Amino acid sequence: MSIFATRLKKYGARLLTGMGLAAVVVLAIWKEQGDAPAAIPHAPPAVPVSTAIAERADVPLYLEGLGTVQAFNTDTVTTRVDGQVQNIAFADGQDVRAGDTLAQIDPRPYQAVFDQAVATRVKDEAQLANAQLDLTRFQALWAQNAIAQQMFTAQQAMVAQLSAQVKMDQAAIDAAKANLDYTTIRSPISGRAGIRQIDMGNNLLTSSNTTVVVVTQMQPIAVVFSLPEEDLTEVVNGTRSGSLVAIALSRDNKTELDRGNIVVLDNEVNQTSGTLKLKATFPNVREKLWPGDFVNVKLLVAVDRNVVTVPSAAVQRGADGQYAYVVNPGAKVAIRPVSLSRFQDNVAVISRGLQPGEMVVTAGQYRLEPGTRVEIPKTDLALLRTSRLRKRG
Numbered sequence: 001m002s003i004f005a006t007r008l009k010k011y012g013a014r015l016l017t018g019m020g021l022a023a024v025v026v027l028a029i030w031k032e033q034g035d036a037p038a039a040i041p042h043a044p045p046a047v048p049v050s051t052a053i054a055e056r057a058d059v060p061l062y063l064e065g066l067g068t069v070q071a072f073n074t075d076t077v078t079t080r081v082d083g084q085v086q087n088i089a090f091a092d093g094q095d096v097r098a099g100d101t102l103a104q105i106d107p108r109p110y111q112a113v114f115d116q117a118v119a120t121r122v123k124d125e126a127q128l129a130n131a132q133l134d135l136t137r138f139q140a141l142w143a144q145n146a147i148a149q150q151m152f153t154a155q156q157a158m159v160a161q162l163s164a165q166v167k168m169d170q171a172a173i174d175a176a177k178a179n180l181d182y183t184t185i186r187s188p189i190s191g192r193a194g195i196r197q198i199d200m201g202n203n204l205l206t207s208s209n210t211t212v213v214v215v216t217q218m219q220p221i222a223v224v225f226s227l228p229e230e231d232l233t234e235v236v237n238g239t240r241s242g243s244l245v246a247i248a249l250s251r252d253n254k255t256e257l258d259r260g261n262i263v264v265l266d267n268e269v270n271q272t273s274g275t276l277k278l279k280a281t282f283p284n285v286r287e288k289l290w291p292g293d294f295v296n297v298k299l300l301v302a303v304d305r306n307v308v309t310v311p312s313a314a315v316q317r318g319a320d321g322q323y324a325y326v327v328n329p330g331a332k333v334a335i336r337p338v339s340l341s342r343f344q345d346n347v348a349v350i351s352r353g354l355q356p357g358e359m360v361v362t363a364g365q366y367r368l369e370p371g372t373r374v375e376i377p378k379t380d381l382a383l384l385r386t387s388r389l390r391k392r393g
Helices: 003-032 108-143 149-182 229-240 378-392
Strands: 050-053 055-071 074-078 083-088 101-105 184-186 191-193 211-216 221-228 245-249 256-265 275-282 294-311 316-318 321-328 332-337 339-344 347-352 359-363
Touching: 055 229, 055 245, 055 339, 055 347, 101 211, 108 149, 149 184, 221 229, 221 294, 229 256, 229 275, 229 294, 245 275, 275 294, 294 359
Parallel strands: none
Antiparallel strands: 050 359, 055 221, 055 294, 074 211, 083 101, 101 184, 191 211, 221 275, 245 256, 245 294, 256 275, 294 347, 316 321, 321 332, 321 359, 339 347
């Protein structure tokens, strides 16, 4: 082999080795610069949502109105005779019963008139008894023609006159007794006394019509409220099926004050306001209803039996109408058009579009679109399993 060939072989091997090293360096730089093949993209994370299960339930139909509490009876107690107040027998705000003593007026003048009337009757009764004895004797003598008929007739008139006088005396006694009784001022009804308007020693006059106290009946009590005239048909149909239940609520609709029944449906609609007036009575045992107070009233007129319900938050409104996001197997959602009968107390009554046991999204819908995978709370998953087991059973 010539010297040229030997050198070519030697330098060729070095050249190939250098090219290999260069290729390795280029490959390293290429990887470092990110020109390596792209990795397989990961699926987007599940969207956390709140859910609920569509179920069958009985949903009451309530009509709502604003009402005013009214006492059955409110009596302004005044004096019926003149006199000085000797005693006050009640405290402000005290519960009283019908017939309880509220105040005492000086009875002595009226006692004297009563005693005088009684004495007059006794006197006239004695005169009547004597006249009747004379009449008996005159009758026997007149039968024997021993006295003139005029004398007998005059004695008869005397007896009749004294009999009438005795009756007048009895009437005077009754009047004096009534006035004597009126000196004791009593409560005409059972209820709660307000703030007293008189003091000890005051002179009360019937002509002044001075108020002693106002007594208000607290149990039972009434609420008068109004409903739109559009509700008239439902109210009338409800009254035909039985007594309608009324629920009195606080102004914030959070506290139930009492339950009662409708007793009066007004006989005409107010044409100015377009409303119908109703009256309900409540036992008011806990005395949470006070006369003059404003309350909200819910009137139960019907109950929808065994209907499909979901929380009202599950129902959304779009360009094509109302819909709900339904969670399918695999935790992916789909849009389902729904038809509603009505909303009632945060519950939507579904007439078409959902079946019992289906899961719907109640919160987080703004992040969803058809096919989105959702993250269901563990408690809701347990409810879903229970619902499916019931459906299979």
